[in-house]
Amino acid sequence: MHRIPVVSSNIAEIGYDEVSATLEVMFSDGRVYQYFDVPKGTYEQLMCASSVGQFFNTQIRGIYRFART
C-alpha cells in the first residue's frame, strides 16, 4: 500500500486501499497498523484534518477494527 507522509507528532505516514477500504497508518515509532472497513470519506477527512493526530484519535481509534502488520 502506498503511504503518504503526514505532519503529526505521532503518525508518520498514511495509506489507503479503496478496494478493501483498508486504512494503513505508520506511527512515528515505525509500527504499521491497518484499520479495516474505513470509508473513503473518512480517509479523505483524515488527510485534510487540521490535526491528523486528533482526527485519528477521535474518528478512527475505537471505531474501526485494526491489526498490526
Place this chain on the structure above:
Amino acid sequence: MRDPTLLGVVEGTSGSSVRVVLDPETLSGLVYIQGQAHRIGQVGSFVRIPQGFSSLFGIVVQANSAAGIVEGEAGGGRNLVVEIVGEGRSNEKFSRGVYRYPTIGDEVHLVTEADLASVYGSETNPEHVEIGTLSSASSIPARIDINRLVARHCAVVGATGSGKSTTVAGILQKISDASRFPAARVVLLDLHGEYEDAFRNTGRVYKVNPDVSRGEIQLAIPYWALTFDELLPMTFGQLDDTARGRVADWISENKRRSAASGKFGAIDPSWITVDTPLPFSLHQLWYDLRWEIDATYPRGQDQLPANALMEDAGDASQLRPARFRAYDGQNAVQSRSTLSVRRPLEALASRLRDPRFSFLFRPEKWMPDLSGEVDKDLDALLAAWLGDGGEKSRPVSILDVSGIPTFVLTSLIGALLRLLFDSMFWGRKLSEGGRERPLLVVMEEAHLYLSSTDSSALQAVKRIVKEGRKYGVGAMIVSQRPTEIDPTILSQCGTFVAMRMGNSQDRNHVSGATTESLKGLLDLLPTLRTGEAILVGEAVQLPTRAMIQKPPPDRQPNSSDPRVVAIEFSEGESGPGGWDRKLESSDYADLLKAWRRQEPESSRVKRGEK
C-alpha cells in the same frame, strides 16, 4: 593554589580496596573543572591516584560519613571506599591490573573527562565498538572490545522492562554494521518472535510458520542431521536396549548406503556412525520395523522376507503398513522377531503425521525420499543460516522458535546449538569456519532452557562456553532470571552487561560469577535507569556504568509494554490501542483464525507493494 581535582588522601588499603579520607576543603555535590560538571563521591564514579609517572584508577563503591565526628574535623569523617581496577601510564594504554598498590597518604584525585578519555581511548581503536555513553560523563562514548565480547562470551542480564532486548538489539546492530563488519555472523535464537523488526534490513527470519510476503523463510531442521540421542526422544520416545540397538543399526546401515552413492564425497564407511549427519528415511525405518514385527510366515518354513505371507505391500511414504495373512496358528505363524516396538512405532507414526513437526520431519528440500535421497544437502542450510556472501546473505539470522511445540523446544534448541558448534568445529581450518569468521550465538530467554537440569540444550551451551573460544563460537546469554541458569555457564561469561535488577538472589548470582570484586558497583543494579547498564569484564577497560544507545524507533524489538493509556495529554494524539478508547466492535473469529493457523497475522491485512 589547591588542585581543584584533589579529593583526599589514602588512609588504608586492604587487597584491592582503598579507603580514602576526603579533604576537609573538598566540597560535596558539583564541582566545575574545565567547564565540565563533576559530581564528587558518586558511587560508580572514578578516581585517580597518581604514582609518579603512572596513575592508578579506581571506582568508588561506597561513600561513608563517620557519625559523631565534629564538623570540620578531618573532613567531617567523610570517606570513600575505592576499588582499584587498573593502571594508566602517560603515553601508554590503560591496563587492567596494577603494578603497585597505593600507600598511605597518597593523593586521590577526581577523574576528569580528559583523564577518562585517555583511559577509554580517544582515538578509535578498530576492535572497539561504541555502544552508548558513560553515565557519569555523557560526552564520552562507552566502547566495548568486540574481540573479547564475542570470543570470551558475554551475558546480558536484567529484570523485565529494564531494556534488555533493546540493548541486545542495539549491540547487535552495532556489531553487524555492514560498513565496518561486512562479514559479521550472528545467529539469534528468538523465543517470542520479538526481533524481526529490529533486523529488518540486516537480518533474515527463519520460522516454523513463515509469512513469505514479509520475507520470512521456513525454518527447516532436517531430522537426519540430529544425533541418535537427540532424535530418539523426539521420535520413538523410550526404547528398550534391544530395540535401541536395532534402530541404531538400521540408521547406521542406511546412512552408509547414502554415503555409498558418492554424492557426499568419499567417506570411509567404517567412519560412519549413527550420528553422522547423512540422510536416511524415517518413514522407511518405520515401515521396515513394522514389517518385521507384523509379518506372518507359512508354518515350517524359514522366516525369510521372501517367504512372508504379504497380502498388501502398503506404502511407507503414506505411513501405511504392509498387511500379511492373518495369523491362524496353522498355516500362518507369527514373526519370531523379539522386537517390542509396537508402541514406540505408533508414537513415531503420529509424530511423522503431526503438522507441528513438519519443520523437522518434512524439512522441505532436505526431506529424504524413501531411499534416503535428498534434494539439498546440509551445506545449503548452513549457507542460509550462517551467510555465504551471496545476494541473500545477511549478517544476522533470527531463528524464531516460537512455533515449535514446547515439549521438544529444549531438546531442539540443544540440537540446533550442537549443529552450529559442530559445523564451526569441523570447519576450523576453513574460511567458512568459526576461527576465521567467528560466530556469535545469541540466546534469548536463556533461563527457559538452561536451568540446572541436565538437558541437551544445557550440554550444548556448556560446550560452547567452555570450548567455543578455540573454534570461534561465542555465546551471548540473555536472561531475566540469572538464578535459574546453570552457574558454570555464567561463570564462563567474560563480560557482563547487567541492567536494572531488583531481585537480590539474581544480583548475587551475577556478582558471584563476575571475576572482579565489584560487589559495591553491582549493588547499584536496583537503581539503574531503563536502558542503563553496568558493564564489567573482559570487553571493557574499566567497569563502566553506561547508558546504552537505543536503536532508532523503527528498528527496536517489539517487546515494549502494552499501553493502558495510549493518549498523550499534551497533544491529544494517541497510539492505536489502550483502555482510553471507545471500543470498536470486536471480531474474535479473526483471533481464532490466527490461533488455528498458528500465525498472529490478521487474515484481513492487505499486503502489496509498499
